[in-house]
Amino acid sequence: MASAQSHCASSLSLIRRSEPSPHLAKIVLVKCPNNSWLGTKILTVKPQLSVCNRRPFAATVSFSLPTANPSRADSPGAEIPKWSSKAIKSFAMGELEARKLKYPTTGTEALLMGVLIEGTNVAAKFLRANGVTLFKVRDETVKLLGKADMFFFSPEHPRLTDEAQKALDWAVDTKLQSVDGGEITTVHIILGIWSEVDSPGHKILSTLGFNDEKAKELETSISKPGFKDD
DSSP states (O other), X not given: OHXXXXXXXXXXXXXXXXXXXXXXXXXXXXXXXXXXXXXXXXEEXXXXXXXXXXXXXXXXXXXXXXXXXXTTTOSTTOOOOOBOHHHHHHHHHHHHHHHHTTOSEEOHHHHHHHHHHHOSSHHHHHHHHTTOOHHHXXXXXXXXXXXXXXXXXXXXXXXXXXXXXHHHHHHHHHHHHOSSOOOBOHHHHHHHHHHOTTSHHHXXXXXXXXXXXHHHHHHHHHTSTTOOOO
């Protein structure tokens, strides 16, 4: 019997898991190859719990979009207003849409689609109410710019076209000239696109029935006190 126990002690095997949790017990199998009648015992070993002192993960969020003139607010007391969270998300969606269409750049048409993809902002609701939908804009974009080579891979962040950059800068400049404070919103992005009369975004909006009258109507929404981009 003592011999069997010595054989058992020499044949301990530990079942280990990758990255075991400190809260899980380890399972130990005790096998006796020379004494099959003893069978296999399963022992449960409870490890001591240890407190893991990890530093909390900190995430930073950018409140600005690309600008061609970062020094525009260098005058005393002037600060570049922050973009609304929905405007930033719309910009990111526009970049992604440009990649889906396999375009090498992010143009005004992509900014327009980004606003519509985000969908919950004031500008998107206004556009949909006036017959400008994502599917229509996407179809008009392909008609105007054509389909990209199916074997072309867009960069992770397709660079802005000059017209798209001017549209964003128009939004910033317009907000700087206002005295109501607040954030730069998706409405500013759409009006910035509309200000670039030769851009694909302007042409697509015009084709779908958007005009100066509707642009003024949209502009009045951001002049209301306490306006929020939702």
